Amino acid sequence: TQLLEQSPQFLSIQEGENLTVYCNSSSVFSSLQWYRQEPGEGPVLLVTVVTGGEVKKLKRLTFQFGDARKDSSLHITAAQPGDTGLYLCAGRTGTASKLTFGTGTRLQVTL
C-alpha cells in the first residue's frame, strides 16, 4: 500500500503569511494531484503534476513535483481567509486510475 504523508497536519496562520505544505512517499508516482476540501463539500482539484521537477503556479499557489516523483509541495504566498480548508495530495502509480490520498493538511487563515 502506498502511503502519502503530509506535513504539517494542522496549520493556523494569519492573513498575509506564507506557508508550505509537504507531501512525501517512498513510492514513485506517475502523476500527483492536489485537492482542496471545504467543510460539507467534496474535494476539488487544484492541479495535476506529471513530470519530475515540474513547477506549476495557480495565482498565489505554487506546486512542485519532486525530481524523483516521490514527493510534492504546495506553497501559498500571502495567505487569505479564503484559502482555509483541508489540502489533500493524491498520487497515481503506473497507468492506474486509482488515486491514493494523503493524510491531509488542515489550514486555517485568520484575519
Add this chain to the structure above:
Amino acid sequence: DAGVIQSPRHEVTEMGQEVTLRCKPISGHNSLFWYRQTMMRGLELLIYFNNNVPIDDSGMPEDRFSAKMPNASFSTLKIQPSEPRDSAVYFCASSLREGVLQPQHFGDGTRLSIL
C-alpha cells in the same frame, strides 16, 4: 452542468439496519469511484467502476459492503448489516475516462451515523 449528485446528504440509523447510498455521476463520465472519509483514516478508495464494470474493489472493508452500477447514470453503495464503525462521510466521484491525468469530480458526500 450538474455535478456529481449524492443522496441522502445525511443518514442516521441504528446498528444492524441496511443502508443504501446513491450516486449520480456527471453525464458522459465513464469512471465512478466510491470513497470513505474518517478523521482516523482519511480518504480511502472503496471501489471504482469503469464503463459500469467494477475494476478494483480491494478497498471494500468486508462482505457487509457491496456496490453496484446498473447503468452509466446511477450507482449504489450498500451496507448490510451496518455497524457503528461504518460511521463516516461517503463520497462518490466521477471522471471522464480512465487515465493518470484525469481529475476526479466529487459529490458533496453522505454523512452516515450508525447508532
